[in-house]
Structures are given as C-alpha cells and as structure tokens.
Amino acid sequence: MIAARVMRGPVGRAVIGAAVPLPGGWARLASGLAEIQPATQALAQGVMAGDRRSLSRAITLIESSREEHRRQAELLLDAVLERRRSDDSQSAAAKARATARAAAEAAAAAASAKGSTGAEAMGAAAEAAVAAEAVVDSDLARGPATRTEEESAASAPAASGADGGAASELPSPPAGPGGEFHGGWPSTLRVGIAGPPGAGKSTLIEALxxxxxxxxxxxxxxxxxxSSTRTGGSILGDRTRMTELSRNRRAFVRPSPTRGALGGVAAHTNDVVLLCEAAGFDIVLVETVGLGQSEVAVDATVDCLALVLPPAGGDELQGVKKGIMECADIVAVNKADGDxxxxxxxxxxxxxxxxxxxxPKHPMTGWRGEATTVSALQPDTVATLWSVVTxxxxxxxxxxxxxxxxxxQAGxxxxxxxxxxxxxxLRKDRAVVTAAAxxxxxxxxxSISPRRAAHVVLENQWDTGPKAEA
Structure with missing residues (x-):
C-alpha cells in the first residue's frame, strides 16, 4: 500500500535498489512501534542523502491522512532524527579529536621553541593531548543537547552544525550578509514570512x-x-510564482495545504521543517497563507518572523493591535521602488x-523589533533585509x-x-458520535446550548462518576 503510493518510480541515486538494513538506532526505534516498511526506510535514507525527490515524497507521506501512512510517517521522522543525532555525535567526536591533536602538536612546537629537549617536548605534547582528550570526552558525554550556544560556537566555529543534518557537505558560506549566522548552535535558520495577500511575499521570497x-x-x-472550506482543495500555485527559484539546484520549493488548520500554517509544518533541515537545507523560509493579524501560529515554527506589508496599506497605527504585529521580529515594507x-x-x-x-517580545535581549523597506526588484535592499535578519x-x-x-516551540x-x-x-468514537447525534x-x-451539550456528551462517555444531566 504505502510502497505503491510513496515509492512510485526511482527515488534518486542515493537510494536506488534494495533498501539497506537499518542501523541499530533506527531498528530500535522501529521495534515496539511498528515495522518500518522498506519504502519508508528508503525515503529516510534519501532525505539524509539530500535527495530532493525523496524529500518531496517524504513530505507527501507526512501530510497524508491515511492511518497506515501516519504510522509510517512517525517512524520516518524518528528514523531521520535518530540518524541526525548519530551523525552529529560522530562529526563532533571527529572534529574534537582533531582539535585535541592540533593542541598536542602546538604544545610540542611551543616547547621546542623554548629550547626544551625532545623528551620534554614530547612530554608536553602528551600532557596537552591527554588534557584535550579529557575535555573532548566530557563534552561528548554531555551531548549537543546540553551544551550552551556559546560553548558550541566556541568549540566548533566551522563545524557542520549540530542541528543542520547534512549541512556539513555544504560549501562554506562567503563573508557578508549571507553567512553571518553560521558558527552557532543550531546551525540552521528558520524564517517566517507573513503578511496580507498582495504584499508581494512570494516575489520577495524568490529574490531573497x-x-x-x-x-x-x-x-x-x-x-x-x-484550503477551500467547501471542497477541501487547494490551488498550490506558489511554485508558478517562484519559477527561477524552483529551478535552482540549491533550492527546494514545496507548497502545502492548510486543510483547515488555522494560524497561517499547516498541521505538520514543523515536521516538514525538520525534514528539510535533515536534507541539508540550512535556511528554511515559511510563507504563511496571508490572512492578516491572526496568523500567529507561524511564530511557533520559526526563529525569526518577518512581517511583509505593502506601502500605503491604510492606517499604519493598526500595527499597535495585538496579533501578528506583536509576534513580528522584523517589519518589512515591500514594493519600495518607483513612485x-x-x-x-x-x-x-x-x-x-x-x-x-x-x-518587547524577547525581554532577555535588546531586540525590540525593527522596520525597514525592501523591493524585490532591488537586490541591495534584499541584502539589507537579510542583514537585519542575521x-x-x-x-x-x-x-x-x-x-x-x-x-x-517543540512543547x-x-x-x-x-x-x-x-x-x-472523538470523531471516530461511535459512542461519542451517537451521543452527539x-x-x-x-x-x-x-433547549440546550452547544457548550452544555458538549459537556454532557463528554462527561457521560468519559467520567466514571454519576452521569451528567442535560
């Protein structure tokens, strides 16, 4: 069933052929939950290898509403997270031990420069190596989840990032506004792009x-x-408005339907973000549906929320209202060109x-929000906007x-x-459905309010005490 739906056609070079047996961590996750199917296993391997087709099909599995697909989606996410943790630990260990060796060599060179004998220099190098290894073992025992951002940034200034998945294979970003956030933990950056319809969000996202x-x-x-409240369908036409970015080999554009979820994002947006990061995408841009001041759910998904607004959109003091303005970290007035x-x-x-x-949204910091102008037609203003983000x-x-x-956000x-x-x-519980009917x-x-009717239905179905009276 799932193999026919998810594995139709080749998955990609990284996962062509029969699925490889699961590593120990993956197999442990599968046991006790359900048997992870070969198609799901291959998708997880393809995502970790950075294959965009596998990523697209994995997202389709995550968003599926079929019960058997949901169980496989859970296993897929667990497998990807387990593999990322394993890769991160191995990468951190290799880098830390390389640092220890470099410290030992530096100690030996310093001792030699001071005129020490060869034996003394070797002794100093050995002591430095032992001390560095002790720090490495202690740090790795704590694991990336217990380190502070400052410690991780200091110990791995050019590392692949403990939260970046396959980001270690990415080329080092150049100096300038594009690479300023690298070097800290987590090494990925999630940016939400919210705003009313017609503000130019899609055009700006493509330029950025x-x-x-x-x-x-x-x-x-x-x-x-x-999604339509009547038919349940969605147009999913954002790729047609990001044609150049969709063709870029370093980019991945994926439209997703809300399917009735409120707040500007879909029900599984957070899971999709995790998959994208595991596939090696170090920057994830989340564009909301564009409903206005109520799309605050995106704030629980991203690190930075940019509110994109059109010029001359009415009374700017509407911004003092609670809602999306209260959640915005950056306000960008778009279409700042020409007249x-x-x-x-x-x-x-x-x-x-x-x-x-x-x-202030972040009282522990000095950030109180910033407003700027931008135009997708002027690359310098787009770079300026990104410098504000960084x-x-x-x-x-x-x-x-x-x-x-x-x-x-995870909570x-x-x-x-x-x-x-x-x-x-509840909707599938026959007793509840019968009582509600x-x-x-x-x-x-x-003769009864919906609030009281719901209370009676739930009390009579779940409460072990006296039955509630209508």
Missing amino acids: GQQLCAWGHRVAVLAIDP MARQARLAALEYKRALTLIP RFRAEMTAHGEVRRRRAA QWLWSQLEAQALER GMLGRLSEG
Missing part, C-alpha cells in the same frame, strides 16, 4: 532565495496555501514608532534564545498534535 543560494546556502521554501518608494519609507517610520508601543539571529544566539525558543507543537489527535479520536434535536429546539 536566489541571493541566498548565490551566497552558498541551500534554501527550502515552504509555501502554505489555504511607491517615498510612501514605503513613511510607512516604515510609522511602523517603527508603532513597534515602540508593543512590549543581526537578529546574532542577538538571539548571544543570549541563548534560539535554543530556548526551539525547546518552547507547543506537542500540544497541537495532542489536540488534533484527541479530536480525531442525540443532542441535535434539542440543539435545534434551542
């Missing part, structure tokens, strides 16, 4: 993505598309004043906010999944 790819990054774009350039600058000034009226990232990293924020997504799965089980008559008569 092209520049980031030119700077040496690998960029994944997750474009969330609204609209002056209006865009004035709008940015108004938003900058409005941001001062909102309590300054924000540097500020957050310096105060350890990135790791704390991601940990809090939010846990509860989101709990709510979704509990609701789905029995309330419809009284609801139509107006």
Whole structure:
C-alpha cells in the first residue's frame, strides 16, 4: 500500500535498489512501534542523502491522512532524527579529536621553541593531548543537547552544525550578509514570512532565495496555501510564482495545504521543517497563507518572523493591535521602488514608532523589533533585509534564545498534535458520535446550548462518576 503510493518510480541515486538494513538506532526505534516498511526506510535514507525527490515524497507521506501512512510517517521522522543525532555525535567526536591533536602538536612546537629537549617536548605534547582528550570526552558525554550556544560556537566555529543534518557537505558560506549566522548552535535558520495577500511575499521570497543560494546556502521554501472550506482543495500555485527559484539546484520549493488548520500554517509544518533541515537545507523560509493579524501560529515554527506589508496599506497605527504585529521580529515594507518608494519609507517610520508601543517580545535581549523597506526588484535592499535578519539571529544566539525558543516551540507543537489527535479520536468514537447525534434535536429546539451539550456528551462517555444531566 504505502510502497505503491510513496515509492512510485526511482527515488534518486542515493537510494536506488534494495533498501539497506537499518542501523541499530533506527531498528530500535522501529521495534515496539511498528515495522518500518522498506519504502519508508528508503525515503529516510534519501532525505539524509539530500535527495530532493525523496524529500518531496517524504513530505507527501507526512501530510497524508491515511492511518497506515501516519504510522509510517512517525517512524520516518524518528528514523531521520535518530540518524541526525548519530551523525552529529560522530562529526563532533571527529572534529574534537582533531582539535585535541592540533593542541598536542602546538604544545610540542611551543616547547621546542623554548629550547626544551625532545623528551620534554614530547612530554608536553602528551600532557596537552591527554588534557584535550579529557575535555573532548566530557563534552561528548554531555551531548549537543546540553551544551550552551556559546560553548558550541566556541568549540566548533566551522563545524557542520549540530542541528543542520547534512549541512556539513555544504560549501562554506562567503563573508557578508549571507553567512553571518553560521558558527552557532543550531546551525540552521528558520524564517517566517507573513503578511496580507498582495504584499508581494512570494516575489520577495524568490529574490531573497536566489541571493541566498548565490551566497552558498541551500534554501527550502515552504509555501502554505489555504484550503477551500467547501471542497477541501487547494490551488498550490506558489511554485508558478517562484519559477527561477524552483529551478535552482540549491533550492527546494514545496507548497502545502492548510486543510483547515488555522494560524497561517499547516498541521505538520514543523515536521516538514525538520525534514528539510535533515536534507541539508540550512535556511528554511515559511510563507504563511496571508490572512492578516491572526496568523500567529507561524511564530511557533520559526526563529525569526518577518512581517511583509505593502506601502500605503491604510492606517499604519493598526500595527499597535495585538496579533501578528506583536509576534513580528522584523517589519518589512515591500514594493519600495518607483513612485511607491517615498510612501514605503513613511510607512516604515510609522511602523517603527508603532513597534515602540508593543512590549518587547524577547525581554532577555535588546531586540525590540525593527522596520525597514525592501523591493524585490532591488537586490541591495534584499541584502539589507537579510542583514537585519542575521543581526537578529546574532542577538538571539548571544543570549541563548534560539535554543530556548526551539525547546518552547517543540512543547507547543506537542500540544497541537495532542489536540488534533484527541479530536480525531472523538470523531471516530461511535459512542461519542451517537451521543452527539442525540443532542441535535434539542440543539435545534434551542433547549440546550452547544457548550452544555458538549459537556454532557463528554462527561457521560468519559467520567466514571454519576452521569451528567442535560
């Protein structure tokens, strides 16, 4: 079943042929849950190898609503996360031991320069090596999850990043606005692009993505598309508005339907972000559906939220309202070119004043939000916008906010999944469905409120005490 749906056609060079037996960690995860199917196993291997076709099919599996696919999706995510942890530990060990050897050689050279005998120099080198190895063993015993961002940045300034998956294979980013966030943990950067329809989000994302790819990054774009409340379908046409970026070998553009999920993102956006990072994409851009001030769910998915607004879009003081403005880390007034350039600058000034009226989102840092102008037609303004993003990232990293924020987001997504799965089980529970149907008559008569009817249904089905009365 799943093999026919997910593995239709070649998966990619990295996974052509029969699936290789699972490493120990993967097999342990599979035991006790369900048997991971060869097709799912091959997808996990393809994702870790950076194969874009495997990544696309893995996302399709993650977003599937079929029960047998959901179980395989869970195993796929667990397998990818386990492999990433294993690769990260091995990479950190190899790098740390290389550092220890370099320290030993440096100690020997220093002793030799001071005129020490060969035996003394070798003794100094041995002592330095033992001390460095002790630090390495202690650090690896703690693991990347227990290190602070500052420690990781100091110990691995050019490492592949403990959260970047296959990012170790990426070329070193050049100096300049494209590579400033590298060197800290996590080594990936998640940026949300929110804003009303017609603000130019897709055009700006394509221009920004092209520049980031030119700077040496690998960029994944997750474009969330609204689903019809009547038919359930979605247009998923964002790829047609990012034609150049879609053809870029260093980029991956994936539209996803909301399927009724509120807040501007899809129900499994966080899982898709994890897969993209495991596939080696060090920058993930999440474009929301564009519904306005209520698309705050994206803030639980990204490190930095950029609110893109059109110039002359009305009263700029609307920005003081709670909602998306309160969650925005950066406000970018788009289309700041031609006749609209002056209006865009004035709008940015108004938003900058409005941001001062909102309590700081990150009180532990000095960041209070920043407003700027940008035009997708002017590469220098796009680079300026990205420099603001990297300054924000540097500020957050310096105060350890990135790791704390991601940990809090994981908890939010846990509860989101709990709510979704509990609701789905309720809808499938025959007793609950029958009891709810029995309330419809009284609801139509107006003799009971929906709130009270729901309370009675749940109490009578789950409570072990006296039955609730309607």
